[in-house]
Amino acid sequence: MMRPKLAFAFRADKTLHVFDDADMARLAACCEVLSPRPIESFADPQGLQLLGEAEILVTGWGCPMLTPQVLRAAPNLKLIAHAAGTVKYTIDPLAYELGIEVTHAADANAVPVAEFTLASIIFANKRAFELRDLYRSDPSRRSAYALMDDRIGNYRRTIGLVGASRIGRKVAAMLAGFDYSVLLYDPFVEQGDPITRQAELVDLDTLMARSDVVSIHAPALPSTRAMIGAAQLQLMADGATFINTARGALVDEAALVAELQTGRIQGVIDVTDPEIPPTDSPLFQLPNVFLTPHIAGAIGTERGRLGRMAVDEVERFVRAEPLRYKVEPELLERLA
Known part of the structure; x- marks a missing residue:
């Protein structure tokens, strides 16, 4: 043959x-x-x-x-x-x-993105990046110890997933092993979908308002461009974290930068629009932003x-x- x-x-x-x-x-x-x-x-x-x-x-x-x-x-x-x-x-x-x-091989590429997202959620809820900076600036640990009394940690936190993509579904499955409440927004998912056993279907505004961490996993389509704008970001609770490992174009970046500049929320940003931000972008300098060069996928x-x-x-x-x-x-x- x-x-x-x-x-x-x-x-x-x-x-x-x-x-x-x-x-x-x-x-x-x-x-x-x-x-x-x-x-x-x-x-x-x-x-x-x-x-x-x-x-x-x-x-x-x-x-x-x-x-x-x-x-x-x-x-x-x-x-x-x-x-x-x-x-x-x-x-x-x-x-x-x-x-x-x-x-x-998109399913193979989804594995490290989901792993990166899970790690980001855990570190964000622990305020690990902020505590690192406090420890560096104050080796006595007094300021770090003070933060540890705040409402931080991974017990009984609410995680919001925007998009039931293959990555979103992998993240939801991973989160099932933790003491989290998981919310999901995806207009294409109906009750009875297997993911609804792991996450509560809600509208986008409800998800943004109730979540301690919001993680984006939607596809980049004309209909999803800038789907997260100022109105949605302003719904996030003080101290909440916004994670984007999907596509930068899903977010109104000017609105995201403006909200991050208030210091009210944290950001874990792996993708931006444009793909490489201008050298003077505040994303490079803001202390409440963990910015990575599109590494969540397979490297x-x-x-x-x-x-x-x-x-x-x-x-x-x-x-x-x-x-x-x-x-x-x-x-x-x-x-x-």
Whole structure:
């Protein structure tokens, strides 16, 4: 039986640790790997030749856009396996009209984001960052001890999750092991959804007002742009924490900065809009902000989950088994 021909398309310098030797050996066992080097440009004649032969294309971060013109140059292509999170910025919907199946590793990327969120919630409720700064400025611990008498800690706190995405659902499942009350806002979730056993469905304003920690897990869509604005942020209780590991565009950043500048709330901000804030942004200096450079998703060795999931899907496809993480065309635009 002839093995299907497989090619890679991504930026090699952006995908270190995604595929290890064991992953490559598994792919070589079930496919004819046309080249271990990824296609980095479809304008390159050699890249176009590989694309024209490939039946399976494994993509990842930095993959050139699979435009209609590129897809028509791939007459044999039957599967796109995206070894990264969202695939909606990589493929044109024409892929579905051409009968190409699409799968992605977004579920693998969701794991470290959920872990980061859980850690952020725990540290935020403990006021760990503030206590660190107090200890640095006052080694006697007097100011730190005074804060410990405030209403802080993780016992019987209320956590608000905005969005029942794959990440939001993983976070809700993790929170079930703690003494938390969990609220959820998501207009697409109905009573009877399994997540309602872990979280109470409420409207957005109620969630913002009742939560000690608000964590954002909604997709970036035209309808969700700036869904968190001044009115919502002003509903948050004094001392509450706002966490964003989703997309910066979901938040009116000027309103968020203004609210953080009052010192009334705390912020754990992993994503911003623009992606890199201006160098004079107050987010870099505010003592009540824990700002990170978009690290919640897979970084370093965590990227290995992405490659492993893509390889699993390629093997299923070769064995003519159903794909576990297939991206249906109607869901493409609703992806994060």
